[in-house]
Amino acid sequence: MSEVRVRFAPSPTGYLHIGGLRTALYNYLYAKHNNGKFILRIEDTDQTRLVEGAIENLINSLEWAGVKYDEGVFVENHKVIEKGDYGPYIQSQRLDIYKKYVEELIDKGHAYYCFCSKERLDEVREEQKVKGLVPKYDGLCRSIPLEEASMRVANGEEHVVRLKLPHDLDIKFHDLVRGDIVINTNDIDDQVLMKSDGFPTYHMAVVVDDHLMKITHIVRGEEWLPSTPKHIYLYDAFGWEKPEYVHLPTVLNKDRKKLSKRQGDVSVEDFREKGYLPEGLINYLALVGWSPEDNEEILTLEEMVEKFSFERVARTGGIFDKDKLDWVNGHYIRSSSVERITELAIPYLIKENYIDEKFASEKEEWLKVLVDTVKESISYIAELPEKVKFIFNEEVEPEDDNAKELLEGEHVPQLMNAIIEELNKVESIDMEYAKTFMKTIQKATGIKGKNLYMPTRVAITGSEHGPEMVNILYLLGKDNIIKRVSKILNKN
Structure with missing residues (x-):
C-alpha cells in the first residue's frame, strides 16, 4: 500500500467550527496511526466569502488544539507560508492548473461550455419546482x-x-464508514466546474488537488456525500486512480439538529475563550462519533492515535453534549498543575477587575492558593472568577435562609468577638497560622463542631458550604475577616 496521505481543506470564511476541528482531528489520527502524512490545504475559490485573517485563525486554532500537520499552509513570523512538495496549497494560487484540466475535459467531451444567464436558470428551476421535479x-x-x-x-x-x-x-463507490453507495446520474446535476470569473468550483478544484497532492483517503463531512459521484466521475474521466472515501457523521446538538451559532458556542475560538484546555476539548471531540474498542473515555492524543480506526466511527450524527465536555475538561483541569491553571486564570481575574498585572506578578503564591482552593470545582477556567468572587467582594451576604439562621445562634456574638480578639494579636495571616486558627478559637470559647465552623464560614463567605477553611482564612486575610465579622456583630 502506498503512503497514507490525508488532508484537511477548510475555506477561510471565519473561525474554525467545532465540526471542522473534529474532521481535522480524525484526519490527523488516521494519518498518524498509519505513519502517513497530514496536509492542510486552503480552499478559497469562493472569493465572495473570504474573511480577512481567517487563514491565520484556522492555523492558530489547529496549533492550539495540538492537531499538527506535516505540509501545506503555515504561519511563521506573522506571515502565511507554504511547506511541502505539492504546492501551491492555496487554491486561488492554482488557477492555471485548473484551467489546463478543464480544457482537457472539454477536449475529451466530458465537459461543455454553458452560456445560460442567471435569469434563465432561475426560471428553469422555478418551473421544475412547480412540476414537483428536483x-x-x-x-x-x-x-x-x-x-x-x-x-x-x-x-x-x-x-x-x-x-x-x-x-x-x-x-x-465504497465509503469506509457507510459501506457501498450507488447513485444514478439522472439524479445529479451537470455541475458547474469553472465559474464565469475563471475560478473553479469546489468540485473541480478538489478532484484536481487531491490527485496532484497524492491524497489516498478523503475524510470529510457527510454533507459532501451527494457530491461524491460527480468526483468519482471526474476521476474516471481523467483516468486517475480514485482515493478511498470517508464521510463523517455531522456534529449535532442535543435536539439532534446541526450545531449552529444560534444555540451557543460552535467555534474553537468560543471554547478557547471560555478556558477549555486543548487536551480536554480534543479528547471529548474525538468521542463525538467515534469510540475506541475498550470504550475508554479519557484518552491522550497518543492513545487516540494508537486506537483510532474508521471501523469504530458511527454512521449517525454525534451528539455534542456540553455537560460531557465539561466533565472531560474538568478531569484535565484537576490533573493539571496549579501553576498551569493559575497562569491561565490570571487574564479572567484581570477581566473581572479582581486583580491587575502588578498584583499578579507580586502575589504569585497567594494566587496559587486561590486557584488551588477552587480548582476541583471548575469545568473550565472562565468559571473560576464566579467561584472566588466572595474573596474579592467588599461585602458578603448570607446566601439563603439556612445561612442567615446560622448567624442567629445565641453563641454567635461570643464567637465573633473571639475571632476579632484573636486576629488583633497578629500582624497578618500566613498558612501556618491559618491551620491552627479554628482550634485556637475553640479553646478560647469552648464552642466546637458545627457551632464553631458553620457560623464562621457564613460570616466570612456568605455560604455554609465551600472550599477548605484554612485556605479561605489565608486568602481573605486579617483585615477582611475582621471587617466581615464586625458586620455580623453590629447586626446582632
Missing part, C-alpha cells in the same frame, strides 16, 4: 457543437463550464 440544469447547452461554443467564448460571451454527465449511469 431542480437542476436542463442541459440546454450540452448539444452546442464544440467549434461553435469555442467561437462564442473567443468572442467574449459570458459562460461557465459544466460537467457532462452521461444519462442513466449508476456510479458506485
Whole structure:
C-alpha cells in the first residue's frame, strides 16, 4: 500500500467550527496511526466569502488544539507560508492548473461550455419546482457543437463550464464508514466546474488537488456525500486512480439538529475563550462519533492515535453534549498543575477587575492558593472568577435562609468577638497560622463542631458550604475577616 496521505481543506470564511476541528482531528489520527502524512490545504475559490485573517485563525486554532500537520499552509513570523512538495496549497494560487484540466475535459467531451444567464436558470428551476421535479440544469447547452461554443467564448460571451454527465449511469463507490453507495446520474446535476470569473468550483478544484497532492483517503463531512459521484466521475474521466472515501457523521446538538451559532458556542475560538484546555476539548471531540474498542473515555492524543480506526466511527450524527465536555475538561483541569491553571486564570481575574498585572506578578503564591482552593470545582477556567468572587467582594451576604439562621445562634456574638480578639494579636495571616486558627478559637470559647465552623464560614463567605477553611482564612486575610465579622456583630 502506498503512503497514507490525508488532508484537511477548510475555506477561510471565519473561525474554525467545532465540526471542522473534529474532521481535522480524525484526519490527523488516521494519518498518524498509519505513519502517513497530514496536509492542510486552503480552499478559497469562493472569493465572495473570504474573511480577512481567517487563514491565520484556522492555523492558530489547529496549533492550539495540538492537531499538527506535516505540509501545506503555515504561519511563521506573522506571515502565511507554504511547506511541502505539492504546492501551491492555496487554491486561488492554482488557477492555471485548473484551467489546463478543464480544457482537457472539454477536449475529451466530458465537459461543455454553458452560456445560460442567471435569469434563465432561475426560471428553469422555478418551473421544475412547480412540476414537483428536483431542480437542476436542463442541459440546454450540452448539444452546442464544440467549434461553435469555442467561437462564442473567443468572442467574449459570458459562460461557465459544466460537467457532462452521461444519462442513466449508476456510479458506485465504497465509503469506509457507510459501506457501498450507488447513485444514478439522472439524479445529479451537470455541475458547474469553472465559474464565469475563471475560478473553479469546489468540485473541480478538489478532484484536481487531491490527485496532484497524492491524497489516498478523503475524510470529510457527510454533507459532501451527494457530491461524491460527480468526483468519482471526474476521476474516471481523467483516468486517475480514485482515493478511498470517508464521510463523517455531522456534529449535532442535543435536539439532534446541526450545531449552529444560534444555540451557543460552535467555534474553537468560543471554547478557547471560555478556558477549555486543548487536551480536554480534543479528547471529548474525538468521542463525538467515534469510540475506541475498550470504550475508554479519557484518552491522550497518543492513545487516540494508537486506537483510532474508521471501523469504530458511527454512521449517525454525534451528539455534542456540553455537560460531557465539561466533565472531560474538568478531569484535565484537576490533573493539571496549579501553576498551569493559575497562569491561565490570571487574564479572567484581570477581566473581572479582581486583580491587575502588578498584583499578579507580586502575589504569585497567594494566587496559587486561590486557584488551588477552587480548582476541583471548575469545568473550565472562565468559571473560576464566579467561584472566588466572595474573596474579592467588599461585602458578603448570607446566601439563603439556612445561612442567615446560622448567624442567629445565641453563641454567635461570643464567637465573633473571639475571632476579632484573636486576629488583633497578629500582624497578618500566613498558612501556618491559618491551620491552627479554628482550634485556637475553640479553646478560647469552648464552642466546637458545627457551632464553631458553620457560623464562621457564613460570616466570612456568605455560604455554609465551600472550599477548605484554612485556605479561605489565608486568602481573605486579617483585615477582611475582621471587617466581615464586625458586620455580623453590629447586626446582632
